[in-house]
Amino acid sequence: MGLSSADTATEAIQLCIFDLRRGQQEGQELDKILFFFPADFPFSRQLSVIGLSEGLITFTRIFSPEVACEVIEADRHTHVFYEAEPDIWMVMIVEKNESEAIWRVDALQKVLKEIHSLFLMFHGSIRALLEKEPAGGLIRSHLYPFIIDYLRDFLFGKKLLLPSFRDCLKERGTVQMLTVSREAAIEVQSLVRLLEGSAGNKPCYSLILFQDLLVSTTLSPVDTISLFTYSILRLTPHALSSGVSSWSYLRKGSTASHVATGSILTHSASVLEQVYGSQDTSHGVDDNYHVARPLQQDRWSKGNDGFLVTDLWGAENGSSTPAAPTIWLQQTEERMYLSAYQYKSLTLILLVPVASILNGDQGVSLVKQQVHENASLKMLKVEEILSKGWGGENAYHVSGYRYLLVDGDRSVSRSSPPGKVTTLTKESLLVLSKVREEVDLEKGQMVGVNAGLEKDLEICIRAKNNAWVIARITKGKEVYMVLERANDTLLYASEAVEKFSNRYCNGAFSLD
Template sequence: MGLSSTTNINESTQICVFDLKRGQHEGQELDKILFFYPADCPFSTQLSVIGLSEGLITFTRIFSPDDACEVIEAEKHSHVFFEAEPDIWMVMIIEKNKEAEAIWRIDALKKVLNELHSLFVMFHGSIRAILDKDPGGGLVRIHLYSFIMDYLSDFLLGKKLQLPSFRDSLKERGTIQMLTVGREAAIGVQSLVRVVESSCAGNTPCNSLVLFQDLLVSTTLPPDDTVNLFTYAVLRLAPRALSSATSTWSYLRKGTTASQVATDPIFENAGSGIQASRDTSPSRQGQRHHVPRPLQQGKWSKGKDGFLSTDIWGTQVDNLGSVTPTVWLQQTEERVYVCVYQQKHLTIILLVPVSSIVNGEQGISIVKQQFLENASLKILKVEEKLTRGWGGENAYHVAGYRYLLSDSDRNISRASPPGKVTTLTKDSLLALNKLREEVDLEKSRTKHDDLRCEKDLEVCIRARNNAWVIARVTRGKELYMVLEKADETLLYASDAVEKFSIRYCDGAFSLD
């Protein structure tokens, strides 16, 4: 289960997934381990880490039985907890570092674990359901290992894991970035969506997402499913992701690729030490089950008909084409085919219920043919309109401001372009990161005090470099802002936020 001699694992970060229901008897402790990173850690170390985590979870429940443990700050490490499913925990342990570059915000790290689990469930279903199917645990281990390692490949800089740090304080993971369109373009998009969804067989209800560049234009899915599909589209399907074969999140600086991870000796041997007599080794499970790896980079390509294809889900028996991917929708609790069409900067994701397709891939081919016959002309027109109205990557830049606007009720955010954020000084970003931590704590207190009560909050800080760092929270909406080279008075900073709120937020953050 070891790494190759040339592999240098960054042991300052450990990530594990374990099941509290398993391994309750002496000699069976290893059974509870479902995933551990770095995978070459001795089993004694893995058991020690998970044993400590289990002890912290149990201990904190004495004082807070209704609320799961979220974070424990030790002298040398931060322990971030996420109960992904009942009794199934994901834990991230990060070594504290005095270097400013290694400053994290705990809530941002929790959202990494949340996103990882949400994407996993969308493709593979719940971890518990896989364990019920294969109680030995071998199948879930190979699923988790391949999926998480492909996910972490987006965070690798060389051999080092680069998790979101203070430099990413003007971003909000788990939200959607929308494209603002004019009335004429919006009408065109609505008409296109109706035609696209009519391509499904009979009266079968279909859903769709429409993206332009890396921005969402339209969705007929509920919020949680929209976030998951949007996140995956930006990571692997959007034109920029296809052209670079890498993620487009600005803070993800690439090093090791998914293809390198796939050939790592760990992938073939991960978990093989867990009582081979029970046949729990992922290598053995991999021989018996095809395990799709949807987060592998560079595995999608655009065909002559405009549809994207991939062999991640395997190929047809007659080898005439790839199997159409499927995902699980939370809201409707059904599995759907994912048909992705791309016209220049426009990406359309059509979701067809598996239950509505009788002939499998043949039925999907008919849907695609109807899609092209019905929607091709409208797609061209909509793409042209959106392109003409698109202001480029800096379209949502506001001169003099560096901001993040987030609506938690609708899972939507908008922020200053990454290129503009990089112009901020380290002092400004550190102050903003600290401010966001304080807001996170206050929101957590409010949540525990009264679920029906949402407090308004305003905080203004004068940073060491004389920049103003501001947060306003009201009615599920949050605004974070950095004003450098600003006037010294608090009145100036408050007035600047007021002007921004009135012009760009319909006055949502005005104090009147």
């Protein structure tokens, strides 16, 4: 599109949230700004960025009234859009690298979606908070620290590293399942019954993880994804021991992205201080509101009884005892107490409705006691069985293949271990990223034009380094693969995919 970036701010990344229903009267334009990063941008520049975004949204609706604007490519910037809630937009503006495009728009949009889904889980909807306090102070006091805490996971040294082409064998918004034996599955189900029975007659839900993989869930798919994401960000043994999220696209071994962050990073310390600690409310943060900050790093620890503890939710009224953590379920719109228990590599999460516990945190302590008494022996047995069947970090490595499997209907993915992916050349990863862009475009067109219809798709490309890059999509399932073997033919590549499909995917991607 022939859009000029001249009026766009020159910093490498901006992220904003605004409400199209607000600030429509002259002199009230600032009301529409709910969040802006970098927070030290002058309001005139914030309004300029949001005004441009609002204009693009309005303009594109003329040609596509049913499908929201998702991306606008300008001369020097990519504008990524996500309508998180009706008329509430999240926009990320990323400066383009002069030599190559290093990110996928879909991956950046999923960062925005992840921010919103996590915010919903902890604070409820943005619109509900606006209706509760129309002046906007309440929602801003929640959004600013929450998103800044989230972005800390992307800060490496003095660089803010976004998902790049090197992460094209990962998929946000999905869970990674642990494959278990029949014996283990029976024991896990027995443990689930004990866990949920520990709450007495109170309706509750549970989620069980081993390492960073999902073993069992009784939650809806949308709530499972949100809680799974948070668990591996802050709760699993890896997250607790390393002090960093285990769901980062930038895990050990990944090569740094080339996205420069300009003055964002130069002034990052002062910006964060302004957002967190200052009494100045010029950035929209009001210290009169008590706000839980569940995404702060290094604030969960393992207690002597095996339950994880934190003071992120503040203290109980009139005491110094930390308040019990709570979350909101999107499926049922219930507020739930969150209790997490950890034994070695096993993490168990029990959710009990706040409304069903009359005496608050004291009642939560009683439920924990019941869990410990009723299920501790079963936890030990399940952890032992899962450990015996676990193949370690490279358990899902397939020799000769670097792959990503995605089941879109179930929101489940599996991929080659990160350490194996780093053995791929830059050329292979760039080509795979381009292939994924093509698939994203095809899927987007299907949503917009032929919603509900499925389309089979296969792409095979020989890269300049003689690697084969392959994508196959069929019946809601996707496989992406890199075969770095020189001088092999297309027939060999096709047969390699067939062998992989038959052995590891029950023939889901076979052409027969």
